[in-house]
Amino acid sequence: MTQSSTKQASNKMKGNGTKNTYTSGIGAKDSMLQSFFSDELKDIYWAEKHIVKALPKMMRAATSAELQKAFETHLQQSKTHVTRLEQAFELLGKKAVAKKCDAMEGIVKEGEGIIEETEKGTATRDVGLILAAQKVEHYEISTYGGLAQLATTLGLNDVSDLLKQTLEEEKKTDELLTQIAEADVNYEASTEEE
Amino acid sequence: MAKFTSKKAVSKTSSKPEDKKTSKSFDPQFATDADSSLQDLFVSELKDTYWAENHLVQAIPKMVNAAGAADLKQALADHLEVTKNHVLRLENIFELLNEKIIAKKCDACEGLTISGEHVIENTITGTQVRDMGIIMSALKVENFEITTYKGLIQVATSLDRKDVANLLQQNLDEEIEASNMLTGMSQSGTDKQPA
Numbered sequence: 309m310t311q312s313s314t315k316q317a318s319n320k321m322k323g324n325g326t327k328n329t330y331t332s333g334i335g336a337k338d339s340m341l342q343s344f345f346s347d348e349l350k351d352i353y354w355a356e357k358h359i360v361k362a363l364p365k366m367m368r369a370a371t372s373a374e375l376q377k378a379f380e381t382h383l384q385q386s387k388t389h390v391t392r393l394e395q396a397f398e399l400l401g402k403k404a405v406a407k408k409c410d411a412m413e414g415i416v417k418e419g420e421g422i423i424e425e426t427e428k429g430t431a432t433r434d435v436g437l438i439l440a441a442q443k444v445e446h447y448e449i450s451t452y453g454g455l456a457q458l459a460t461t462l463g464l465n466d467v468s469d470l471l472k473q474t475l476e477e478e479k480k481t482d483e484l485l486t487q488i489a490e491a492d493v494n495y496e497a498s499t500e501e502e
Numbered sequence: 503m504a505k506f507t508s509k510k511a512v513s514k515t516s517s518k519p520e521d522k523k524t525s526k527s528f529d530p531q532f533a534t535d536a537d538s539s540l541q542d543l544f545v546s547e548l549k550d551t552y553w554a555e556n557h558l559v560q561a562i563p564k565m566v567n568a569a570g571a572a573d574l575k576q577a578l579a580d581h582l583e584v585t586k587n588h589v590l591r592l593e594n595i596f597e598l599l600n601e602k603i604i605a606k607k608c609d610a611c612e613g614l615t616i617s618g619e620h621v622i623e624n625t626i627t628g629t630q631v632r633d634m635g636i637i638m639s640a641l642k643v644e645n646f647e648i649t650t651y652k653g654l655i656q657v658a659t660s661l662d663r664k665d666v667a668n669l670l671q672q673n674l675d676e677e678i679e680a681s682n683m684l685t686g687m688s689q690s691g692t693d694k695q696p697a
């Protein structure tokens with residue numbers, strides 16, 4: 309949110325001080341595609357902030373230490389993703405505004421449903437949490453993939469680079485969740501008594 | 503229906519471990535009655551998915567109407583037919599598991615289609631931006647379904663239900679096909695100048 313955190317991220321991302329803003333190209337009057345792009349950006353901005361709020365709940369609900377740690381790591385990443393999006397808004401010369409993302413709200417709600425339906429401390433709960441978390445990841449992967457492509461179409465390469473960094477991190481998280489599920493959790497859940 | 507049930511006979515029931523992973527989840531001693539809580543989770547996810555597929559059968563025609571390009575309209579119309587078949591396959595799975603066919607509201611899928619409706623509301627009929635928006639929303643739905651089916655297949659395998667996993671795999675393959683086609687459309691679309 310703060311100016312300083314955005315700057316910090318921008319410095320981390322590119323060593324050079326040359327920061328392009330697209331105010332001349334995009335500022336005053338947006339094309340239809342540009343306004344569609346910034347609408348989608350507002351959506352995912354809301355979604356990331358929503359995830360930052362939801363992840364601690366998932367972390368507390370998880371059974372295995374490995375899954376708890378995966379959620380914790382992703383919480384930190386998601387905070388960075390929020391900052392990157394703020395930087396993208398800044399590059400576009402726009403205010404960082406969040407617009408409610410119904411899809412992400414629904415996906416998170418489903419995850420909460422799983423916590424309600426499963427018993428604490430069981431491997432089955434972890435299976436459910438991983439299923440839910442992968443839905444979140446895959447939603448983000450398709451969103452960032454689409455946004456990065458739109459940004460490239462619009463000639464916003466700096467913005468596209470930022471989006472791609474986040475995209476890569478989401479993909480890694482997804483792989484990690486798959487590994488955890490395949491390695492232990494499903495097996496343990498299939499052998500546990502109700 | 504009978505066509506799907508016959509899959510069961512095809513599925514291998516060999517207890518010979520194929521690799522580390524499958525040998526772990528295939529232990530028949532555990533898979534019989536000790537897995538009821540995982541099976542409950544599975545059935546609950548199945549009800550969710552059943553609701554989602556039925557919901558999409560209602561949602562896709564709106565997208566067909568809103569789309570501009572003839573190839574996009576056709577792709578969506580084709581996927582509507584595929585989706586109707588997915589509903590039938592899921593019903594078949596409920597039967598295989600001796601469970602009642604029940605749909606449980608899937609908030610995620612509802613949210614996805616609401617987001618898709620917003621895209622239609624916020625864009626103008628007949629523009630490339632509208633079509634691009636529809637493709638992006640449809641891709642989100644497809645990817646959501648792909649994730650759901652992959653997860654369900656994994657759990658079905660843990661539960662040693664190859665017959666169920668096979669049916670789910672057929673749905674998954676068709677979702678992947680749809681996703682690939684939409685991705686192709688979105689990429690070829692970027693060559694053109696946006697409206």
